[in-house]
Structure formats: structure tokens, C-alpha cells
Amino acid sequence: MNIVSLRTFIAIVDTGSLVRASQKMNVTQSTVTARLKTLEEGLGQILLNRHKSGITLTPAGTKLLRYARIMSGLWRQAQYETALPAGLSSVCTFGCDRELWHGPGRAFLDGVVSGHPDMAVSVQQGSGRDLEDWLNSGQVDVIMTYEAVTRGRQTIHPLPAEELVLYADRPDAPIDCYPKYIFVDHGEDYRRQHAETYHDAGIARISFDSSWWALQHLLERGGSAYLPRPLAAPYAARGEIHELSAPIYERKKYLIVSDEAAASWDWFPGLVERLSTGLGTGLGTGLGTGLGTGG
Numbered sequence: 001m002n003i004v005s006l007r008t009f010i011a012i013v014d015t016g017s018l019v020r021a022s023q024k025m026n027v028t029q030s031t032v033t034a035r036l037k038t039l040e041e042g043l044g045q046i047l048l049n050r051h052k053s054g055i056t057l058t059p060a061g062t063k064l065l066r067y068a069r070i071m072s073g074l075w076r077q078a079q080y081e082t083a084l085p086a087g088l089s090s091v092c093t094f095g096c097d098r099e100l101w102h103g104p105g106r107a108f109l110d111g112v113v114s115g116h117p118d119m120a121v122s123v124q125q126g127s128g129r130d131l132e133d134w135l136n137s138g139q140v141d142v143i144m145t146y147e148a149v150t151r152g153r154q155t156i157h158p159l160p161a162e163e164l165v166l167y168a169d170r171p172d173a174p175i176d177c178y179p180k181y182i183f184v185d186h187g188e189d190y191r192r193q194h195a196e197t198y199h200d201a202g203i204a205r206i207s208f209d210s211s212w213w214a215l216q217h218l219l220e221r222g223g224s225a226y227l228p229r230p231l232a233a234p235y236a237a238r239g240e241i242h243e244l245s246a247p248i249y250e251r252k253k254y255l256i257v258s259d260e261a262a263a264s265w266d267w268f269p270g271l272v273e274r275l276s277t278g279l280g281t282g283l284g285t286g287l288g289t290g291l292g293t294g295g
Contacts, residue, residue: 003075006068008035009047013065016054066133073139090264091120095131095140099186099211100253103230104159104275105144108255111271141261146187146253153259157272162253164190166246167232168224175246176201180223183207184214186251194226197247215241 011021012032022029040047047061057065092112096105112121124140131143136151148156164186166175176198183204185191206223208214214225215232219240226249235241255272262268 003072005035005039005042007072008032009039009061009064010068010072012036012048012055013057013061018050018055070133070137070139073134073137090118091122092142092261092265093122093124093140095124095126095134095143095145097128097131097143097145098125099228100144100146100162101125102212102228104162104253107275108142108144108271111274112267115267115271135256135258138258142255142257144253144255146251148252148254148256150256155257155259155262157255157257157276159253159255159275160278161250163229164226164249164251165229165232166224166226166244166248167218167236167241168244169218169222169241171242171244173224173242173244175244178224179205180221181205182214182218182223182225184211184225184227185209186211186226186249190226190249190251193249 008021008025011024012018015021015024018029018032018036022032025032036048043060043064045060045064046058047064049056049058094108094112096108109121109123112119122140124134126134128145128147131140131145132147132149134140135143135154144159148158150156168178169180181201181204183194183206185207206217208217211227211231215227215235217223218225218227219235224244228251232241232243236243255275257268
């Protein structure tokens with residue numbers, strides 16, 4: 001078994017066919033077939049079922065896929081760390097939920113980059129489950145996430161809760177029953193609170209699971225949506241969107257670090273303290289004000 005065969009297996013699964021995998025990896029289809037055969041012979045298991053419409057994973061293939069992604073990621077990380085250019089002595093691998101990049105995620109990166117010129121930084125975007133798996137497997141050293149789950153030698157650092165604020169394309173937009181309202185899915189707790197507050201508003205015609213996509217739609221087509229304040233505040237400051245006097249919701253967020261990695265980071269506690277007080281995010285200390293009314 002080798003890393004190239006594992007990456008080929010992942011490419012086949014991700015693209016759905018051997019032909020598209022060969023195009024993605026810029027090799028012939030026969031090469032892809034040979035690599036898959038080598039992998040299957042090494043494991044003594046059939047990994048993929050081939051159909052005219054594409055491929056499906058066998059039970060063995062399903063089990064291997066998770067480990068293949070982990071091993072491929074670790075190999076990529078090992079290559080990165082062992083090939084650091086002159087002047088760089090260490091690396092911090094940071095996994096960040098895509099929804100947390102605007103504001104706290106960028107603040108963490110800026111804190112590392114500006115304060116430690118001898119440290120390389122690798123940033124990866126992922127879902128909550130991805131981030132948890134990457135941290136557990138050692139693919140990343142620290143993650144910023146909405147989910148406070150740890151295994152083994154990891155430490156959770158709670159950060160100020162994220163404010164979810166109602167913004168609209170015009171300042172006089174109605175709070176309830178706005179035909180152009182955009183629903184953004186900010187998680188289970190938010191869905192429950194939102195349903196309690198707007199129980200008679202009906203179902204929004206348009207919904208997103210991405211705040212960034214929802215913001216772009218609002219800017220282009222108009223409407224209103226609950227968005228994280230760090231993301232929307234610059235656009236509100238320029239008058240492109242307007243904050244409405246509506247209930248403000250909170251979403252908890254966390255920085256979770258591998259204790260092994262943090263043991264050599266004498267700078268880490270100071271950066272956590274700055275993030276915990278809202279310094280460096282451009283938002284001051286008003287991140288954890290609770291459910292109330294905006295202004």
C-alpha cells in the first residue's frame with residue numbers, strides 16, 4: 001500500500017468514476033485501474049462496485065475511506081512540515097469552521113502570523129465533524145468550531161458567543177413576514193429559538209446553510225437575513241445593509257487545541273486571552289451580551 005494508491009482511491013470516490021479520477025489526477029485510466037487493483041490486492045478486499053452509472057463503495061471501501069483521508073492528510077502535513085523554508089522553525093496547523101473565518105478565525109491567524117515570524121501557518125476549512133476528525137488524527141493542531149467535543153489530550157477554550165443579527169437591504173424592512181426574508185441555518189439551537197420567535201412567519205422561500213452565500217444573495221437581490229455580526233458589520237458600516245431592531249441570538253464557539261502542540265507554544269495563552277475578551281476581532285467585548293434587541 002502507498003499514499004498514491006490511497007489518493008487515487010479517494011479521487012475515484014470523490015469524482016464518482018475512474019474516468020473522472022484519471023482526469024483529476026492527470027493520468028491514464030489504466031493507471032487509475034492498476035492503482036486500485038494494487039490497493040485491493042494489498043488489503044485482500046474489494047473496495048468499489050462498478051456500475052454503468054458509476055461506482056459505489058463496498059462495506060470494506062466505506063471503512064477504508066475514512067482512514068484513507070486521514071492518512072492522505074497526515075502525509076500532506078508531514079511533507080509541509082519537513083519542507084519548511086529557511087527562517088521558519090515550526091508550523092501551526094489551524095482548522096476553522098467556514099462560518100467562523102470572518103472575525104475570530106482571521107483574528108487567530110493574524111495573531112499567529114504577526115507575532116511569530118518564524119512560524120509557518122497552514123489553514124484548513126471544514127465542517128464540525130471534519131475538524132473533530134482532523135484534530136483527533138493529528139492532521140491539525142488547533143480548531144475553531146461551534147461544537148465543544150474533545151477526546152484524549154485536548155483542551156477546550158470557550159470564546160465569546162457569536163451574535164446573529166437581523167440585517168436587511170433597507171432600514172424600514174419589516175421584521176416579520178418580509179417576502180424576501182432569507183433563512184440561514186445556524187444550527188439546532190438557533191432553529192429552535194428562531195421558530196419560537198417567528199412562529200407565525202411561515203417558511204422562507206430561500207434558505208442557505210452558509211452565511212457568506214446568504215450575504216451575497218442579500219446584497220445582489222435584496223431581502224433580510226440573520227447574519228453573524230463580524231461578517232455583516234463592514235457592509236452595514238458602508239450602508240450597503242442595515243441592522244434591524246430585532247431579537248439577537250447567540251451561537252457558542254470554541255477554540256480546541258491539542259495539548260501536545262500547545263505545550264511548545266508559549267504565545268498561545270496570550271492569544272487565547274485576547275480572543276476571549278474580543279480584542280483583535282474588531283468587535284470589542286460586546287460579543288456575549290445574550291438575547292436582546294439590536295439597535
